[in-house]
Amino acid sequence: MINEVLKQLLRLVLLLFIQVLIINNINLSPYVNPYIYVLLLMMMRVNVPKAQSLLIGFGLGMLMDVFSSTVGIHTFATTLVGYIRPRFLALSLNKEDFDGNIEPNIANKGFVWFFTYAFSIIFVHSLALFFLEVYSMKEFFATMQRVLYSTGVTLMMIVLGQFLFFTVKPSHD
Amino acid sequence: MRNIIVFIYKYYVFLLFLLLEFFSLYLIYRYNTYQRASFINFSNGVSGNVFNTVANFKSYFRLRQINDSLQLENARLRSELFTSYYNNEIRDFKVNDSIYKQQYTYIAAKVLNNSVNRRNNYLTLNRGKIHGVKQQMGVICDNGVVGIVMGVSDRFCTVLSLLNSNAKISAKIADNNAFGSLVWDGDDPTTCRLLDVNKHVEVENGKRIVTSGFSTIFPENIPIGEVYTHSLEAGDNFHTIKVKLATGFGNLTSVYIINNFYKEEMDSLETEAQTRLTDDK
Numbered sequence: 001m002i003n004e005v006l007k008q009l010l011r012l013v014l015l016l017f018i019q020v021l022i023i024n025n026i027n028l029s030p031y032v033n034p035y036i037y038v039l040l041l042m043m044m045r046v047n048v049p050k051a052q053s054l055l056i057g058f059g060l061g062m063l064m065d066v067f068s069s070t071v072g073i074h075t076f077a078t079t080l081v082g083y084i085r086p087r088f089l090a091l092s093l094n095k096e097d098f099d100g101n102i103e104p105n106i107a108n109k110g111f112v113w114f115f116t117y118a119f120s121i122i123f124v125h126s127l128a129l130f131f132l133e134v135y136s137m138k139e140f141f142a143t144m145q146r147v148l149y150s151t152g153v154t155l156m157m158i159v160l161g162q163f164l165f166f167t168v169k170p171s172h173d
Numbered sequence: 174m175r176n177i178i179v180f181i182y183k184y185y186v187f188l189l190f191l192l193l194e195f196f197s198l199y200l201i202y203r204y205n206t207y208q209r210a211s212f213i214n215f216s217n218g219v220s221g222n223v224f225n226t227v228a229n230f231k232s233y234f235r236l237r238q239i240n241d242s243l244q245l246e247n248a249r250l251r252s253e254l255f256t257s258y259y260n261n262e263i264r265d266f267k268v269n270d271s272i273y274k275q276q277y278t279y280i281a282a283k284v285l286n287n288s289v290n291r292r293n294n295y296l297t298l299n300r301g302k303i304h305g306v307k308q309q310m311g312v313i314c315d316n317g318v319v320g321i322v323m324g325v326s327d328r329f330c331t332v333l334s335l336l337n338s339n340a341k342i343s344a345k346i347a348d349n350n351a352f353g354s355l356v357w358d359g360d361d362p363t364t365c366r367l368l369d370v371n372k373h374v375e376v377e378n379g380k381r382i383v384t385s386g387f388s389t390i391f392p393e394n395i396p397i398g399e400v401y402t403h404s405l406e407a408g409d410n411f412h413t414i415k416v417k418l419a420t421g422f423g424n425l426t427s428v429y430i431i432n433n434f435y436k437e438e439m440d441s442l443e444t445e446a447q448t449r450l451t452d453d454k
């Protein structure tokens with residue numbers, strides 16, 4: 001248990017470091033802003049209680065808001081992710097996975113499942129984030145482009161990261 | 174009563190979710206308005222120190238570039254000294270300080286954090302309350318306008334970048350004094366749009382755009398950029414003007430915060446006039 005908490009804290013520091021000090025400084029285009037820090041929420045073990053998942057999302061968003069001089073937008077998006085994550089897992093995982101309390105990564109669940117999982121989470125996160133940042137519907141299509149491109153790049157980074165850290169078994173379904 | 178408790182127990186996750194989301198929406202709503210300083214002031218103190226450390230590293234790698242720009246600026250300033258003018262009449266010197274009363278002073282600051290690729294961009298600078306920075310002060314760099322100070326903590330301040338949907342700066346075409354307001358579209362960090370320039374005004378590509386000096390934030394004639402493209406739609410009363418910005422927002426390192434000594438006097442006069450108008454109605 002202590003081990004698990006330490007691991008998550010380490011991950012938090014590392015992800016924030018990469019996000020705030022490296023990725024936020026890469027100005028690819030106004031349409032591409034990858035936010036890989038949601039990985040922390042995605043990689044929590046599957047049996048984390050729903051309320052805890054919400055609160056972790058809330059805290060993570062607050063922290064991110066502080067570091068990007070914004071107010072509330074990251075908090076809203078990550079809390080939303082914290083809410084839908086357990087529901088997505090309940091729909092798409094079987095009993096074994098919950099009994100084993102696995103970590104939902106690419107090694108445990110295979111490429112296809114992880115890709116869908118990551119896409120859903122990142123898309124919801126980006127959708128909430130970018131629309132709240134613009135704070136109006138006036139530039140709907142520009143904002144939508146922003147959402148799609150950023151989702152794509154974030155997804156790519158996260159999936160490639162998975163290949164970097166885990167050995168992938170051939171998909172078992 | 175018991176039913177309520179059962180209800181809360183049953184749906185407590187959902188209720189917690191709603192509570193947290195409403196709280197963040199409240200924050201967004203509350204601080205998305207122009208005056209969102211108090212929260213920023215707090216978060217500045219926390220993140221400012223982190224950004225400060227990183228900026229120290231980064232500025233080391235840019236020393237050559239910074240030296241070059243400083244040298245250029247020194248040369249420019251030197252050419253503006255009293256001694257570099259040929260003095261034939263004393264009246265030539267009254268720029269903004271008619272009877273040699275200083276109106277503007279400049280506080281040099283270093284950029285700690287900056288972004289250009291979001292819809293709403295902000296900068297963090299390493300100057301704050303103890304250096305005399307206040308809200309609503311203008312920020313410029315040696316090439317042109319950068320933004321407006323929004324939140325101030327003891328040692329840091331956040332600046333609303335020109336590249337922000339909330340930024341609107343009063344600008345004019347340098348040659349003919351036709352004025353309009355400058356806003357950012359959100360797609361290209363090197364261009365802005367100049368709105369509200371009347372159609373009878375002549376516009377040409379390459380004409381210089383400068384600050385109008387109508388607000389109390391920027392002095393007159395600070396460069397902003399030059400006309401990049403312009404067009405006049407049939408039936409439209411205003412020009413559509415794209416302005417190529419003089420400030421390179423991508424690699425800002427040193428900026429100046431403008432302190433206007435007469436700001437309060439001018440502002441209070443204007444609000445007084447405004448309230449008198451509404452009272453009359």
